[in-house]
Amino acid sequence: MGEDFDKGRREFLKQSVLSVGKTVYEYYQQQKETAQETGPKESPGKVRTDWLRPPGAVAEELFLDRCTRCGDCLPACPYGSIKKDVATGYPVIFANESPCYLCEDFPCIAACETEALLPVGDRTEVRMGVAVVSRADCTADQGCRFCLAKCPVEALSVDFIDPYPVVDAAKCVGCGICEQVCSTVNDRIAIKAASGRRLETAPKSP
Numbered sequence: 001m002g003e004d005f006d007k008g009r010r011e012f013l014k015q016s017v018l019s020v021g022k023t024v025y026e027y028y029q030q031q032k033e034t035a036q037e038t039g040p041k042e043s044p045g046k047v048r049t050d051w052l053r054p055p056g057a058v059a060e061e062l063f064l065d066r067c068t069r070c071g072d073c074l075p076a077c078p079y080g081s082i083k084k085d086v087a088t089g090y091p092v093i094f095a096n097e098s099p100c101y102l103c104e105d106f107p108c109i110a111a112c113e114t115e116a117l118l119p120v121g122d123r124t125e126v127r128m129g130v131a132v133v134s135r136a137d138c139t140a141d142q143g144c145r146f147c148l149a150k151c152p153v154e155a156l157s158v159d160f161i162d163p164y165p166v167v168d169a170a171k172c173v174g175c176g177i178c179e180q181v182c183s184t185v186n187d188r189i190a191i192k193a194a195s196g197r198r199l200e201t202a203p204k205s206p
Helices: 002-038 060-066 107-111 146-150 177-185
Strands: 082-084 091-093 130-133 191-194
Touching: 146 177, 177 191
Parallel strands: none
Antiparallel strands: 082 091, 130 191
8 A cells, every 4th residue: 555655646746747847838938929929119219300302392281282102202212312201101301311312304203193293494493401501510610621512503612711611592402412421521410401391280191
């Protein structure tokens, strides 16, 4: 009888250990699956408002009405400058990353079928915004002239008295090339293309 008792006891302990092991295994498997489903929590990125509309864009309120956010203008841009605004889905350009290079044939305009982007005669007729100079950040007093050299419409100039760039608003098309160039040679961007377009009217729901 003692032998049978010991045998039964050993079997009981064996089954108990197996049961506990199975429970622990199932628990960790469940935790693993839960972690995979939820994934790491990501903090939402900052929504940028320093965008430009693509060339040929109509007035902002009309643009929001006509643009269907189809995205046809994005691949049409040979420089990849046009992106979708993560907040609204509308096409935008972030000049410090990749400005508008004012293509001769404006393929982005040709790709727009809703007339949210209208044809322009040539690059001088584009009106995306106007460049604004921050004298506090500008290093023109140290000899920097990169933005002047790269301006495709000669809208920037300096005189002999004041070394800082002066923007000719009548010539400036707001392409942002000066901003992108400045971002590559200076610690702080001293000249930015301000679009003057902000979502004054509520955007359509996606």
